[in-house]
Amino acid sequence: MTYSGFTWIKASVRKLVYLLSAIAPRSNKKAVFGSYKDQFCDNSKYLYLHWLQTEFIRCIWISGNKELVKQLQTQNREAYYRWSVKGMFHSLTSQYFFYNSYIGDINQWFANGALKVNLWHGLPMKKIEFDIEHGPMAEVFNPQGSFAHFKQKLFAHQQYIKPDLMLSPSPLIDKLFSSAFKLQSKQILRAGFPRTDFYCHQDRTQSQQxxxxxxxxxxxxxxxxxxxxxxxxxxxxxxxxxxxxxxxxxxxxxxxxxxxxxxxxxxxxxxxxxxxxxxxxxxxxxxxxxxxxxxxxxxxxxxxxxxxxxxxxxxxxxxxxxxxxxxxxxxxxxxxxxxxxxxxxxxxxxxxxxxxxxxxxxxxxxxxxxxxxxxxxxxxxxxxxxxxxWSNEAEDAFCALERHLTKEGIKEQAVGVQS
Missing domain, CATH: 3.40.50.12580 (CDP-glycerol glycerophosphotransferase, C-terminal domain)
Structure with a gap:
C-alpha cells in the first residue's frame, strides 16, 4: 500500500503523542476498559462488571460508540466516549488498561506509561500476531525488509505495542502467548479468564443474565x-x-x-x-x-x-x-x-x-x-x-489480577473518587 506524504505526517504525529503520553501522571486507583469494535463484550466486560460489584478499583469503560456509552451510563456504570474530554482525561491518567485485542480498544495514543493488560479474546489454535507467517496478516506482523518493518511499526502502531501482562490458564498457552506477543515468562500470569470465571461468582437463581x-x-x-x-x-x-x-x-x-x-x-x-x-x-x-x-x-x-x-x-x-x-x-x-x-x-x-x-x-x-x-x-x-x-493450577482470574495489582501499588479502594 502506498501512503501519501500527509498520511506519513499524521502517523508520525500520532506516534509522538503516544510517546509523550508517558509523562502524564497516572492514578493507581482507577482502571480503564474497552473492547474490539467498540462493543461491550468478552474478558474486559466481565472484569469490569465484577470489579464494579466488588468495588476493588474504580472502573471506567471507554468506547467510540456513543450509544453504548449512554446505555452504560443509564445503568449507573461509569463510561465515557473515547474522544470526549473525560474519555481522554481518564485514558491519560489511569494506571491500568484492560483490553481484549489492542490498546485501541481504549485509546491507542494515550496508553504509554500505563500497565497494559491484554486479556485477549481467544485461546489460539490458528497462529496469531507475530507467529503468523502466511495470509494477509503476515504482511502486518512479519513484513519483509527493514523499511517495510519500519512502516508497519508506524502505521500498524497498536499491533506493535506489547502488553505488560497476559493471563494464561496452562503451560501450553504460556508458550503460545509468549511467542505470539514476544513476552517474557514474568509477563504471563497463571489464571483463568474473566469471561469463563464471571458466572461462577453469580447467583444463577437471581441473576438476570x-x-x-x-x-x-x-x-x-x-x-x-x-x-x-x-x-x-x-x-x-x-x-x-x-x-x-x-x-x-x-x-x-x-x-x-x-x-x-x-x-x-x-x-x-x-x-x-x-x-x-x-x-x-x-x-x-x-x-x-x-x-x-x-x-x-x-x-x-x-x-x-x-x-x-x-x-x-x-x-x-x-x-x-x-x-x-x-x-x-x-x-x-x-x-x-x-x-x-x-x-x-x-x-x-x-x-x-x-x-x-x-x-x-x-x-x-x-x-x-x-x-x-x-x-x-x-x-x-x-x-x-x-x-x-485448563490447568488445575490456574487461579480464578479475579483473584489473580487483584493479587498482582495489589503488589503493583493498590493500597486502598478508589470507588467514589471522581475527577
Missing amino acids: HKPIIEQLAFKPTKNQTNPSVILYVPSWRDSHQTANPYTQAFDWQQLSSHLVKHNQLFLVRLHPNEAQLAKDFTALPNIINISDFEDVYELLGQVDLLITDYSSLFIDAMPLGIPVCFYRFDEAHYMQQCRDLYPYTQTLPTIAPQCIHFAELLAQLQPQAIVQQKQQYQTHYQQVEQLF
Whole structure:
C-alpha cells in the first residue's frame, strides 16, 4: 500500500503523542476498559462488571460508540466516549488498561506509561500476531525488509505495542502467548479468564443474565416447540477476503431449517464481528436465529446442547461445561492455504468431536441421538484436551489480577473518587 506524504505526517504525529503520553501522571486507583469494535463484550466486560460489584478499583469503560456509552451510563456504570474530554482525561491518567485485542480498544495514543493488560479474546489454535507467517496478516506482523518493518511499526502502531501482562490458564498457552506477543515468562500470569470465571461468582437463581435462552431471542415457539434443544454455530473469521458469502455455499439452509423444525432444535448463528453482515443472507428461515449482534455468547453457553465451530477456540471455553462439540470445516484446504496456519500442537490433539467437511455429514451429526452419543464416544479424549488447556493450577482470574495489582501499588479502594 502506498501512503501519501500527509498520511506519513499524521502517523508520525500520532506516534509522538503516544510517546509523550508517558509523562502524564497516572492514578493507581482507577482502571480503564474497552473492547474490539467498540462493543461491550468478552474478558474486559466481565472484569469490569465484577470489579464494579466488588468495588476493588474504580472502573471506567471507554468506547467510540456513543450509544453504548449512554446505555452504560443509564445503568449507573461509569463510561465515557473515547474522544470526549473525560474519555481522554481518564485514558491519560489511569494506571491500568484492560483490553481484549489492542490498546485501541481504549485509546491507542494515550496508553504509554500505563500497565497494559491484554486479556485477549481467544485461546489460539490458528497462529496469531507475530507467529503468523502466511495470509494477509503476515504482511502486518512479519513484513519483509527493514523499511517495510519500519512502516508497519508506524502505521500498524497498536499491533506493535506489547502488553505488560497476559493471563494464561496452562503451560501450553504460556508458550503460545509468549511467542505470539514476544513476552517474557514474568509477563504471563497463571489464571483463568474473566469471561469463563464471571458466572461462577453469580447467583444463577437471581441473576438476570441467566434468563432462559428463548426469552432472550426473537423466537416464538409453537405448542410442539417447547424446551427446544439449542445448537450454537460460531465459525472463525475468514481473513482471506472472499468475495462470495462462504456460508451460503457451505449449507443447504432450507434443508437445515426443515430438520430443525422436525426435531425441535434452534440453530443460533453468531458470525465474527468482521463478518456479521453476512448472516442476513440465510437467517430468515424457521428455527435459524441470527445472534451476530449479541455482545458475546458466554451468558448462553450453559444452555447450549451442541457447539459447532471450525477453527474457533470457543470450544475450549465450552469444555469445562461439558458441551458436546462438532467441527464443520467445509473450506479446510482453502483456509489453510489462504488464511493462516494452525499451530503445530493442533495436529497431535486427540479427537474430541466429529469433524465434518460436507453438509450431509454435518446434518447427520445434528440428529438428536447422534448428539447424545457424542458425550460417551469422545469422553476420554475430551477430558484429556480439557486438562491440556485448563490447568488445575490456574487461579480464578479475579483473584489473580487483584493479587498482582495489589503488589503493583493498590493500597486502598478508589470507588467514589471522581475527577
